[in-house]
Structures are given as structure tokens and as C-alpha cells.
Amino acid sequence: MSPAHELQDVENAGRAPSLPALGAQLDEVAARFERAGAFGLLALRVPELAPIERDYGVDARRAVFGRLAELAAKLGVEQLDIEDLVLAGEPGLDEIVVIVFREAESGRFLRDELPAYERAFRRELAARGGRVLYPYGRSEPQLASGIGVAVRNPKLGIDTQLRRALAEAHDDLDLNVRSEARARRRRMLDVVLDRRVTSVYEPIVAVESKTVFGYEALARGPQGTELHSPLAMFRTAEEEGLVFELDCLCRASGLKGAVGLPEGTKLFLNIRPTTIHDPNFRAERLIRTLDECALSPSDVVFEVSEQESIANFEAFKEIRDYYRDLGFQFALDDTGAGYAGLEALVEISPEFVKVDRSFVSGIDQDPTRRTLLAALQDVCSGSNARIIAEGLDTLEELETLGELGIAFGQGWLFGKPTPLRATDDATRS
Known part of the structure; x- marks a missing residue:
């Protein structure tokens, strides 16, 4: 399965194309994790989506998230291996989850590959500027990110390890948001x-x-x-x-x-x-x-x-x-x-x-x-x-x-x- 995943057309008016959901891909995640031995998980969020839904409705939020999903999938094709996945995260979080499956012998995916994908995503957002949020917002969207890692442990269920890696990524994301907020105030x-x-x-x-x-x-x-x-x-x-x-x-x-x-x-x-x-x-x-x-x-x-x-x-x-x-x-x-x-x-x-x-x-x-x-x-x-x-x-x-x-x-x-x-x-x- 390609990391881009074909963006599926949604018939309802106002809805944008969407990525496959993480919850629907658990079997695929488990199989690839078992084969590779380790994975890195990058969680990406754009905080402006919540106020867009509050002010303009759910269809507006879906439309903007669809643009972000399309961008994430495009970068997946350009930067990730064919075994890697680009998915929509938990319902209600408006989160994009990028999972790269690698052997446990090298930490390069943690040091280089996931940060490189995150930087590329930021560059693309900056290049598009306010067009990503238009017409519901005109400013360049902000990006929050966090990384989690799992090394296969046969004693633990794969779902347990995935849940822990996702929680680690969320903790990392929250810490990065607080750190960036402090730096931004300075x-x-x-x-x-x-x-x-x-x-x-x-x-x-x-x-x-x-x-x-x-x-x-x-x-x-x-x-x-x-x-x-x-x-x-x-x-x-x-x-x-x-x-x-x-x-x-x-x-x-x-x-x-x-x-x-x-x-x-x-x-x-x-x-x-x-x-x-x-x-x-x-x-x-x-x-x-x-x-x-x-x-x-x-x-x-x-x-x-x-x-x-x-x-x-x-x-x-x-x-x-x-x-x-x-x-x-x-x-x-x-x-x-x-x-x-x-x-x-x-x-x-x-x-x-x-x-x-x-x-x-x-x-x-x-x-x-x-x-x-x-x-x-x-x-x-x-x-x-x-x-x-x-x-x-x-x-x-x-x-x-x-x-x-x-x-x-x-x-x-x-x-x-x-x-x-x-x-x-x-x-x-």
C-alpha cells in the first residue's frame, strides 16, 4: 500500500477528501510493525481547525482538513518508503499520523526521517500561506507536532505498543506547543x-x-x-x-x-x-x-x-x-x-x-x-x-x-x- 493512499471522494457536499483512518488500519500497522521490528510515529495538528468548526461549521473544518490531508499524502509519496503510512488520527483530533516502519538496528528514522518530513510539511504550509485556511481564515496556519517510537516487544500486544507510542507523541506535541508558546512570547x-x-x-x-x-x-x-x-x-x-x-x-x-x-x-x-x-x-x-x-x-x-x-x-x-x-x-x-x-x-x-x-x-x-x-x-x-x-x-x-x-x-x-x-x-x- 502506497504511503499516499488514494484520497477518497466523499459524496456529501462540503466534505473534502480524507486519509484512511488509523483505527481502520490497525491490522496493517500490526503486520508491518511485526515485519520491521520498530516504528516511529509523527503526530501533526493545526490548531486553527477547532475555531473554524465553531465559527463556520463542520463542513468548513472537513474542507480545510482535506487540504492538509492531501498535502500530507503528497509528501508521503515524495519522502517516505512504500511500507510507510500516512493516516488520519483519532476522531475529533483533526490529526495526521505518519508512521515509518524500520528495523530496530538504527535510530536514523527518529533523528532524521521524521523531522525531515515535519520540516517539509511546515515549508509547504508556509508556501501556501493563508490559502490553506481560506476563506475561513487568512493567516498562515500553525503546526503542532510530536514524535513517538516503539521497538517490538513480544511480551506486549501490538495495540498496547501503538497506544503507548501515540501517547508519547501526544505528550511530545503538548510539550512542543508549550515550549513554542514560551519562545513566541519572548x-x-x-x-x-x-x-x-x-x-x-x-x-x-x-x-x-x-x-x-x-x-x-x-x-x-x-x-x-x-x-x-x-x-x-x-x-x-x-x-x-x-x-x-x-x-x-x-x-x-x-x-x-x-x-x-x-x-x-x-x-x-x-x-x-x-x-x-x-x-x-x-x-x-x-x-x-x-x-x-x-x-x-x-x-x-x-x-x-x-x-x-x-x-x-x-x-x-x-x-x-x-x-x-x-x-x-x-x-x-x-x-x-x-x-x-x-x-x-x-x-x-x-x-x-x-x-x-x-x-x-x-x-x-x-x-x-x-x-x-x-x-x-x-x-x-x-x-x-x-x-x-x-x-x-x-x-x-x-x-x-x-x-x-x-x-x-x-x-x-x-x-x-x-x-x-x-x-x-x-x-x-
Whole structure:
């Protein structure tokens, strides 16, 4: 039997192909164990599957697990011997179990082969990024792993030895998870305490004149680490209770990197409901910081997430009133990304409305998107808000925005985010 095992089609809608179950392969495991004399067992889990089932249902979980199973089987063909097995683990664990059968005279399978398979699996997950979890998640999935070993002992039943090896792998997996969590917290603390955050700036362009209207500050963690992307940074910060500290650091970096911003150009800076509790963002200190950066409040637009503003309108109204009295403006971000955008538009009364890329991508070829954006443009015009269309990739999309009277566009059509001035990224890596 090939280690890949043919992935079986499941007729039920929403179900993905699956690996043979460990419980159904016990006789095969026993026979191969008896012939070889030893086996190594690698248990693999992706923790994100449980919340996917909670939020989107069992079919969503099965679909994602099916992608993982297909990847595991593919690697089995490429890396394992024909006697080895790639199986689905115990029901409810969403676990992949890789068993390699070897003679007991060498520990190479423990030292080299199973770790090599695990590393290859991690590389494949990293290469696929958020596509593995899409559309239920967008981040790169995490991987937990553990190894167990059994050497054939005729005094013990094969099922007993398999159970012990599986328990050993689970203990090893749990230990690795705790160890990695501790190391991840240390890395996150290093970022916060050593202020290892830099900013890049994405241009926002006036659709009609094709000139730069402003720049959005985007945070980046240390180059070449898993915390480089803002999504990974904030996800880890949330796990470690460091969101407020990281958020303060990102705002400070966004201002610091904007020194020398061309006169009359807006700086768009992301804020959260807790911003008002940052002592460096209270009136006196904030104005002093702006002076040091050659900026005034009228140069700065605070971006608030549609999702976060809806979660607590009253908190955001307090922030809006406090900073608007100082001369700052506001933009409502991610409008149309799946939340009650019109309610947020009414409650926050922003000067700018940033429309999610899902409304913009392919708008030149999609009458429905054009109709929706035209309707939103009418609403925004009535409230004196101007639209910024995010995710622009083509000149045809830009031309369509002009036909609809959309004021501004943002996206890779105008260039990738870059620093506004020379920074010594090497010292922060």
C-alpha cells in the first residue's frame, strides 16, 4: 500500500477528501510493525481547525482538513518508503499520523526521517500561506507536532505498543506547543521592548489628477522573522496580551517614519479604541510629537476599523470627539468587508470612507460592483465623506472609479509600500 493512499471522494457536499483512518488500519500497522521490528510515529495538528468548526461549521473544518490531508499524502509519496503510512488520527483530533516502519538496528528514522518530513510539511504550509485556511481564515496556519517510537516487544500486544507510542507523541506535541508558546512570547516581548517595529507607506492617489494625496502608514516587524507581517504581529500580541503595547509602538513608528512628508500630503494612521489611553497620544504630548515630525493635526487622518467601531460605537465617539477637537480627521476602514458599514458611517461621521478591495477588484468588468459602489458614493456624498477605493491593481479599475466619481484610490497599481525616508532596517532585524 502506497504511503499516499488514494484520497477518497466523499459524496456529501462540503466534505473534502480524507486519509484512511488509523483505527481502520490497525491490522496493517500490526503486520508491518511485526515485519520491521520498530516504528516511529509523527503526530501533526493545526490548531486553527477547532475555531473554524465553531465559527463556520463542520463542513468548513472537513474542507480545510482535506487540504492538509492531501498535502500530507503528497509528501508521503515524495519522502517516505512504500511500507510507510500516512493516516488520519483519532476522531475529533483533526490529526495526521505518519508512521515509518524500520528495523530496530538504527535510530536514523527518529533523528532524521521524521523531522525531515515535519520540516517539509511546515515549508509547504508556509508556501501556501493563508490559502490553506481560506476563506475561513487568512493567516498562515500553525503546526503542532510530536514524535513517538516503539521497538517490538513480544511480551506486549501490538495495540498496547501503538497506544503507548501515540501517547508519547501526544505528550511530545503538548510539550512542543508549550515550549513554542514560551519562545513566541519572548520574541514578541523583544519586538515591543526593543521597539523593533518600522513603517512603510502606501500612496493614496487622487483619481482625477493622478497625484499623491496621502500615505497610509503600515507597520512591519523585524525583517526575516515570522513577526514581519502586521497580521502575524498583532495575532501574536493578542495571544500574549500585548496588543495595547504593540499598537502604541506602531503609531509612534508611523509618525517617526513620516518626517519629511511633503507639505499638504495627508498621513493616514491606524488607531484602536484603546488609543485614547496611550499617554503619548494625549493632547500635549501628541502635539509636541507632531511638531518634531513637522506635522500638524490637519495633516493626519486616523483610520478606524469598521469592525472595531461597530463593536463599541460609544468608545469610538469619545475618541472621535477628543481628536477631532484637536484638528484631526477620520477615515472608516474596510467598509464593505462583511460588517454593518452604513451604521458605522452614520455613527462615526468620517471625512473619508475606505472601501474594501472586495468591492473594487475587477470593478471594470462587474456591473454589480459598479452599482454597489455608485450607491455607496451617493450615501457618502450626502454625509460629506469622500471614498478611497482600496486594492487597485489595474488602470481599467482606476478608469472605472473615475467614471463613478470616486475621489481616491489606493493599491499596488501606484507602487508597493516603502519607507518615506532611509531607515536602518538592519539594526531592527
